[in-house]
C-alpha cells in the first residue's frame with residue numbers, strides 16, 4: 001500500500017463524504033442544477049488562486065530541485081490548465097475573469113484554502129502535500145468514476161467539459177505523478193509516529209472538500 005492508500009483507508013468515511021457527495025452524484029447523473037454548478041465554479045476559481053499560492057509555497061519549502069520541480073508542475077497545472085477550464089465555462093455564461101475575481105469568497109472557500117496554506121506554513125513539505133492530496137488525487141478519482149466508459153462516451157452530457165478535464169489522460173497523469181511524489185516524500189520524511197497526525201490532516205482536508213460541494217448546494221437551494 002502506498003502512503004496515499006494508507007491515508008485514504010485511515011480517513012475512509014471522510015473520504016467517501018467527499019468523493020461520493022450528492023453534488024458529485026448529481027453532476028454525474030446530469031441532474032445537478034446549473035445554478036449550483038455555476039456557484040461552485042466561481043468559488044472554485046477563487047479557491048484555485050489560493051491553491052496556486054499553496055503550490056508556490058511548496059516550491060519554497062522544497063529542499064531539492066526534484067521537490068521544487070514537482071511543486072512547479074502543480075502550479076503550472078493550475079495556472080495553465082485548470083483555470084482555463086473555469087474561464088472557458090464561465091465565459092459561456094458571460095462571466096469574465098475580472099467579474100469572477102471580484103466575487104466575495106465564501107467561508108467554505110476561506111476555510112479550506114487557508115487550512116492548506118497553514119499546514120504548509122507551520123509544517124514541512126510532507127504536511128503540505130498531505131493537505132493537498134485530497135484535492136489533486138480526489139478529483140482524478142471523481143473524474144474516473146464519472147466517466148466509466150471514457151471521455152468519448154460523454155457526448156451530450158451537460159457537465160462533459162468538467163468531467164472530461166479530470167477524467168482525461170493529461171489530468172490522470174498529473175494526479176498519478178502527485179501520488180508517486182507523495183509516496184517518495186513519505187519514504188524520506190515520515191516516521192510511523194507521525195502517521196496519525198498526517199492522517200488527521202488528510203481527513204480534515206477531505207471534510208473541507210465535502211463542505212465545498214455542500215456550500216454550492218446550500219447557497220443555491222439545490
Ligand SMILES: Cc1ncc(C[n+]2csc(CCO)c2C)c(N)n1
Pocket residue numbers: 044047048051074077078082134135136139174209212
Ligand atoms: C475544491 C476543489 N478541490 C480540488 C480541485 C482540483 N484541483 C485543485 S488544484 C489542482 C492541481 C492541479 O490542477 C487540482 C486538480 C478543485 N479545482 N477544486
